[in-house]
Amino acid sequence: MANIMYWEAIQRAHDEEMTRDPLVICMGEDIGVAGGTYKATKGLYEKYGPLRVMDTPISEGGFTGLAIGASFLGVRPIVEIMSVNFAWLAMDQMFNSAAKIRYMSGGQLEAPCVFRSAGGAAHQLGAQHSARMEKVFMGIAGLRVVTPSNPKQAYGLLKSAIRSNDPVFINEHELMYNMKGEVPDTEYFHPLEGSDVTRSGTDVTLFGYNISVHWCLKAAEILDKQYGISAEVVDLYSLAPLDRAGIKASVSKTHRAVIAEEDEAPVGVGSEVIAIINEECFFELDAAPVRVHSALVPQPYNHTLEKAAIPDHEDVVKAVLKLFGKA
Amino acid sequence: MKIEGKKRVLREMVLHRRFEERCYQAYIERKIGGFLHLYPGQEACCNGVMEAARPGHDYVITGYRDHVHAIKCGADPKEVMAELYGKETGSSKGRGGSMHIFDAAHRFMGGYALVGGPFPLAAGIAKAIQLKGGDEIAICFLGDAANNQGVFHETLNMAALWKLPVLFVCENNLYGIGTSIERSTAVIHQHKRVAGYNIPADECDGQDIEIVYEHARKAVDHVRSGNGPFFLELMTYRYRGHSMSDSRGYRSREEEELWKQRDPIFILRDRLIAAGELTMEAFEALEKETDAYIENEVIKFSEDSPEPRVEDLEKYVLADRETQTPWLTGKAA
Ligand SMILES: Cc1ncc(C[n+]2csc(CCOP(=O)(O)OP(=O)(O)O)c2C)c(N)n1
Ligand SMILES: [Mg+2]
Numbered sequence: 001m002a003n004i005m006y007w008e009a010i011q012r013a014h015d016e017e018m019t020r021d022p023l024v025i026c027m028g029e030d031i032g033v034a035g036g037t038y039k040a041t042k043g044l045y046e047k048y049g050p051l052r053v054m055d056t057p058i059s060e061g062g063f064t065g066l067a068i069g070a071s072f073l074g075v076r077p078i079v080e081i082m083s084v085n086f087a088w089l090a091m092d093q094m095f096n097s098a099a100k101i102r103y104m105s106g107g108q109l110e111a112p113c114v115f116r117s118a119g120g121a122a123h124q125l126g127a128q129h130s131a132r133m134e135k136v137f138m139g140i141a142g143l144r145v146v147t148p149s150n151p152k153q154a155y156g157l158l159k160s161a162i163r164s165n166d167p168v169f170i171n172e173h174e175l176m177y178n179m180k181g182e183v184p185d186t187e188y189f190h191p192l193e194g195s196d197v198t199r200s201g202t203d204v205t206l207f208g209y210n211i212s213v214h215w216c217l218k219a220a221e222i223l224d225k226q227y228g229i230s231a232e233v234v235d236l237y238s239l240a241p242l243d244r245a246g247i248k249a250s251v252s253k254t255h256r257a258v259i260a261e262e263d264e265a266p267v268g269v270g271s272e273v274i275a276i277i278n279e280e281c282f283f284e285l286d287a288a289p290v291r292v293h294s295a296l297v298p299q300p301y302n303h304t305l306e307k308a309a310i311p312d313h314e315d316v317v318k319a320v321l322k323l324f325g326k327a
Numbered sequence: 328m329k330i331e332g333k334k335r336v337l338r339e340m341v342l343h344r345r346f347e348e349r350c351y352q353a354y355i356e357r358k359i360g361g362f363l364h365l366y367p368g369q370e371a372c373c374n375g376v377m378e379a380a381r382p383g384h385d386y387v388i389t390g391y392r393d394h395v396h397a398i399k400c401g402a403d404p405k406e407v408m409a410e411l412y413g414k415e416t417g418s419s420k421g422r423g424g425s426m427h428i429f430d431a432a433h434r435f436m437g438g439y440a441l442v443g444g445p446f447p448l449a450a451g452i453a454k455a456i457q458l459k460g461g462d463e464i465a466i467c468f469l470g471d472a473a474n475n476q477g478v479f480h481e482t483l484n485m486a487a488l489w490k491l492p493v494l495f496v497c498e499n500n501l502y503g504i505g506t507s508i509e510r511s512t513a514v515i516h517q518h519k520r521v522a523g524y525n526i527p528a529d530e531c532d533g534q535d536i537e538i539v540y541e542h543a544r545k546a547v548d549h550v551r552s553g554n555g556p557f558f559l560e561l562m563t564y565r566y567r568g569h570s571m572s573d574s575r576g577y578r579s580r581e582e583e584e585l586w587k588q589r590d591p592i593f594i595l596r597d598r599l600i601a602a603g604e605l606t607m608e609a610f611e612a613l614e615k616e617t618d619a620y621i622e623n624e625v626i627k628f629s630e631d632s633p634e635p636r637v638e639d640l641e642k643y644v645l646a647d648r649e650t651q652t653p654w655l656t657g658k659a660a
Contacts, residue, residue: 034505034577057475057511058442058503086441089476124360124413126424128440297644300635301424302413303360308637 002185006148007177009155010040010116014078016187017162018048021076024162027054027063028080037082038118038177064090064115068098068167071113076162084119084171085131098167099142114161115169119147120211120262121299121310122174130299132263134209137169138240138272144192145240147171149213151181153237156190164192171239173211193238195246201232204256204320207247207273209236212260215292219260219316229320239269247273248280257289258319262310265293290319328378328540330604333595336378336536337605338613340370340592343395345617346404349626350394350411350425354571358629359411362440363425364392368566371591372498373399373468375539376559379547380466380494386434386452388445389468391426392565393438396468401433404621405628414632421635422643434463442503443476445469446495450482453491453556464550465493472503474517483524483556490555494546495521497560498533504569505577518560526556533561534589537598564589 004012017024030037032045032055045053056063060081067077081087087094098111121130137145144166148154154172161168198213199220206216213235220231234250236242251257257277259270270291277289295309321327328336347365354363366373373396377387383401394407402418410417411425419429429437436452439445449467456463473479474497486493497517501508508515518528527549531542539561546557564586568575575583599605647655 029503030505033510055506055510058472059475059477061477062475089441124424126361126426126440127422128426129362295640297641298422300422300640301361301410301419301427302421302635304413304634304637305422305640308640 001182003180004151004183005177006151006154006172006179006181007039009151009183010158010172011042011044012183013155013158013162014041014044015047017159018044018052022052023074024076024078025052025054025070026078026080027056027067029056029058029082031055031080036080038174040080040116040177060086060089061093065093065097067113068093068101068111071098071111072101072109076112076114078114078116078162081115081117083129083174084117084133085129087115087117087133090115091136094143094167094169095140099140103142110165111167112165113167114158115167116158116172117170118174118177119171120173120175121306124301124303124306125299126301127298132261132294134171134239135263135268137171138269140240142167143240144168144238145171146192146238147210148237149208149210149235151179152183152188153190155183156188157192157237159187160189160192163189168192171210176211190237193241193243195243196235196237197232197250198235199231199233201230201254203230203254204258204323205232205234205250205254206316206320207234207236207257207259209239209261209269212262215260215311215313215316218313219320222313222317223320227321227326229324231320236269236273242272242276244276244280247276251277252281252284255284255286256323258292258316258323259289260292260311260316262294264296265291266296268293287323290323292316292319328537330599330602332378333599334604336374337592337595337599339399340374340536340595341613341617342404342620343370343374343398344592345614345621346398346408346625347394349621350408351567353411353626359425360413361424361426362391362570363411364570365567366392366395366565368586368591369498369500369533369563370395371536371539371594372496372533372561372563375533375536375561376466376468376496376543378536378540379543380464383433385463386436386456386465387468388436388449388452388465389438390442390445390470390473391438391440393426393428397428397430397435397438400430400435402428402430402435404625406430408625409629409632412629412632413634414629415635416628416632420643443469443473443478446473446476446478446482447485449493449495450486450491453486453493454489456492457489462551463492464547465491466496467493468496468498470503471497471499471501471508471517472506472511474520475512483521483526486556487524487526490553492550492553493556494550495556495558497558498563499560500563500565502565502569502578505573507577516560518558521558526558528558528560530560530562533563534591535594536591
């Protein structure tokens with residue numbers, strides 16, 4: 001086990017897959033000579049050259065479509081969209097071309113593309129650079145969405161996404177690239193579907209994904225130490241499809257659920273998980289499930305307002321205490 | 328440009344330069360957060376074009392490197408700095424930040440963070456001018472790399488098709504973040520790209536304000552006289568990194584030095600000195616005076632101003648909610 005950073009894990013997955021298969025290529029803005037805004041493609045340009053590591057113009061719609069077209073002929077492109085905010089410009093191609101091609105061609109064509117992007121609010125980047133957009137991607141038929149919460153997942157999910165014959169959107173987080181964690185030394189493929197029980201508990205399930213898994217883990221610690229509440233933490237690394245069986249199994253055990261997301265509440269992971277709970281295990285519930293989420297505002301620049309807009313582990317603790325009538 | 332005008336513009340350019348350098352310092356001191364894109368090196372572009380246009384009357388729109396454009400249109404430097412400090416007195420009430428300076432009263436229609444986003448907005452503003460029958464024009468300042476967005480071409484086509492009063496100014500500083508233009512763009516001289524849309528275009532040195540001014544005058548006249556859009560390319564250079572986390576590994580110090588010898592402020596300064604209209608002492612005094620103004624007024628105002636209140640987090644999201652318009656409930660009189 002190596003203890004490496006999130007960006008190093010992503011870089012390693014690229015490197016291994018590009019060594020193995022000459023048709024694996026990567027492209028994006030400043031990913032080659034500069035090594036990537038978050039270093040996720042560091043050293044690849046030197047190793048594989050400009051034909052396979054492509055610095056693109058600022059043409060998100062164009063190069064995303066180009067990658068998808070190449071994938072029709074068996075090329076496996078890994079497209080980096082520098083920030084998820086810019087993915088809006090690429091969505092037409094992702095949704096109308098990649099996600100639908102297999103279906104509308106009756107299975108003749110496939111788009112084995114990977115789209116990676118940094119999502120989430122970093123610090124004070126303002127309204128047009130702080131979007132969380134999982135909600136937009138997870139409702140598109142034909143597109144897989146995964147979102148790693150640690151280096152092991154970042155490595156293993158990317159490996160599997162490259163091998164997958166479906167288009168996969170990987171939602172990373174700007175604040176997590178320097179996070180360290182254990183990654184197996186041997187090749188490892190994280191399942192594209194399912195969820196991980198990151199901490200086992202009996203009284204309440206805290207559902208998180210990507211950065212909010214860390215709020216949940218911190219909250220679980222506090223709930224255990226200070227309030228004697230045993231919280232289970234479930235990491236929903238696959239947002240499309242969501243793990244119905246995993247959600248049902250955990251809630252059937254704990255009978256209570258809190259869903260933590262950095263995104264705003266309307267139309268999101270929280271509402272979807274609650275719908276699944278209603279459909280799968282409504283009669284197991286001891287209390288109505290609760291969402292912890294951001295305020296429905298474009299992200300403010302001011303530091304204090306920004307903090308007020310985004311939840312953290314304390315909000316998760318508060319939500320659980322409320323669920324238990326302790327606040 | 329008459330000598331008196333030149334002296335005033337020099338004064339303004341010194342303010343623009345010192346303002347930006349002070350932002351740099353404030354960022355290091357963590358008074359400013361987020362992304363910060365600075366303008367030193369490119370001052371003659373904005374100043375030259377706006378001297379030929381009518382600041383505060385013509386509509387201006389640009390990207391995230393927007394402080395100087397706002398100030399040139401008439402925004403109060405105090406309010407621009409307060410915005411960077413995230414204060415309630417900032418030009419966008421502390422909600423926008425460096426990339427989103429707005430001053431509608433002075434017709435500065437904003438800074439936008441998505442590369443290429445302002446192109447069609449500028450055309451839309453021009454459309455509104457056309458409909459309303461005013462003599463204003465819309466001016467869109469963007470970088471060279473922005474022209475690789477599809478919307479650049481879509482906008483040029485519509486602007487030409489509908490003869491919209493819009494001037495596109497391309498500040499070609501040869502880089503888009505760390506990618507040099509020859510690595511991202513098939514054509515280095517951007518004005519060549521618009522020929523296919525039947526839009527007249529011109530290119531000139533963007534470091535010498537008098538040259539910019541002469542070319543901009545023709546461009547502005549063309550647009551204001553109802554002849555439709557114009558595209559003006561200015562060859563320039565940004566002295567600092569793209570934003571604050573940029574060690575400039577993608578270009579050589581020699582290249583930077585060459586461009587620093589063509590500093591837009593020094594070009595104008597030395598010309599005025601050669602003409603006997605300015606002394607080096609007077610110039611240095613001007614710099615000191617400017618720094619004092621920035622420190623004693625601009626920074627002080629920003630430091631002393633209050634932060635937005637947390638209760639106001641959701642203010643400015645939806646208009647009808649705030650003003651309780653009757654059609655919100657369908658009870659319009
Ligand atoms: C749609 C979009 N893609 C990518 C980015 C990231 N980005 C910000 S500025 C920039 C370079 C723009 O270069 P240019 O247009 O030449 O303007 P300059 O910064 O040189 O003034 C890039 C790639 C962005 N903000 N928006
Ligand atoms: Mg540029």
